[in-house]
Amino acid sequence: MGISIGSVHLPVPVVLAPMSGVTDLPFRRIARQMGAGMVVSEMIASGEAIRRTRETLKKAARGGEDGPMAVQLAGHGPAVMAEAVRLCAGLGADIIDINFGCPAKKVTRKQCGAAIMRDIRLAARIMEAVVVAVDLPVTMKMRTGWDESDRNAPEMARVAEACGIRMLTVHGRTRDQFYTGTADWRFIRRVKQAVSIPALANGGIVSVSDVSACLEASGAYGVMIGRGACGRPWFLGQAADWFTSGGATTEEPPLADRLAVVCDHFGALIEHHGPVRGVRLARKHLAWYAAGLPGATVFGRP
Numbered sequence: 449m450g451i452s453i454g455s456v457h458l459p460v461p462v463v464l465a466p467m468s469g470v471t472d473l474p475f476r477r478i479a480r481q482m483g484a485g486m487v488v489s490e491m492i493a494s495g496e497a498i499r500r501t502r503e504t505l506k507k508a509a510r511g512g513e514d515g516p517m518a519v520q521l522a523g524h525g526p527a528v529m530a531e532a533v534r535l536c537a538g539l540g541a542d543i544i545d546i547n548f549g550c551p552a553k554k555v556t557r558k559q560c561g562a563a564i565m566r567d568i569r570l571a572a573r574i575m576e577a578v579v580v581a582v583d584l585p586v587t588m589k590m591r592t593g594w595d596e597s598d599r600n601a602p603e604m605a606r607v608a609e610a611c612g613i614r615m616l617t618v619h620g621r622t623r624d625q626f627y628t629g630t631a632d633w634r635f636i637r638r639v640k641q642a643v644s645i646p647a648l649a650n651g652g653i654v655s656v657s658d659v660s661a662c663l664e665a666s667g668a669y670g671v672m673i674g675r676g677a678c679g680r681p682w683f684l685g686q687a688a689d690w691f692t693s694g695g696a697t698t699e700e701p702p703l704a705d706r707l708a709v710v711c712d713h714f715g716a717l718i719e720h721h722g723p724v725r726g727v728r729l730a731r732k733h734l735a736w737y738a739a740g741l742p743g744a745t746v747f748g749r750p
Contacts, residue, residue, distance in 0.1 A: 461670020
């Protein structure tokens with residue numbers, strides 16, 4: 449049931465996806481408490497990592513977390529990426545994850561993230577440089593391709609395995625889809641079949657039934673969950689229970705338990721980021737937690 453990524457073992461193949469502005473240390477701790485097999489930091493730009501800004505160091509901080517933690521880096525220069533991963537490895541990461549999947553325009557305009565899928569030779573140089581730079585296992589996250597006419601993820605997967613990448617995560621959409629439309633879990637199967645290293649499926653997984661359907665369609669070893677955990681970090685535990693129980697479905701926690709999670713999260717945000725930034729970040733989390741509850745549509749209105 450678990451996955452071995454080099455020397456790192458994931459007891460359950462349920463991973464918290466990296467999400468900018470979301471998967472900070474407080475959220476990663478909650479995800480771990482809820483049952484995630486591994487957590488991943490917010491995406492860190494390689495140049496920022498080298499400058500060692502205060503914000504970058506906070507993004508990569510381990511903070512006493514138990515269990516496997518990956519730091520995700522993005523960039524387009526092999527030498528800069530190699531230097532950045534060496535610095536991040538020194539902060540306590542168990543795994544380095546390379547971002548070839550971010551669709552945001554501010555990232556792809558700099559020829560980073562999903563834009564690198566259009567240049568497989570450059571992608572190979574980056575992966576080779578990162579793998580050689582550290583003793584830690586290196587993984588890679590990507591999309592199915594740049595657009596519908598160029599879904600080259602299977603080829604990228606083969607190149608990644610040849611470069612020494614230990615695990616892949618595939619978001620079942622192209623870059624041009626961003627987060628719209630339906631994730632193509634069946635296409636992920638083609639990526640998984642192209643390599644012998646483990647592959648995780650990502651995209652559109654928001655319920656336990658989605659976990660089951662995604663794994664059946666993709667043949668993936670496990671799942672990476674992002675937006676499905678926003679406001680519902682216990683969903684990571686429900687997905688983990690599905691694996692450990694042989695497909696059983698866990699009920700939503702009672703409101704009192706959810707409130708306890710919300711209060712713990714709010715307090716951790718204030719402690720980690722300070723009162724001003726902490727409250728600002730907490731607003732979106734509180735909106736996510738409240739979604740679907742009675743009165744949620746007016747929650748937070750002045």
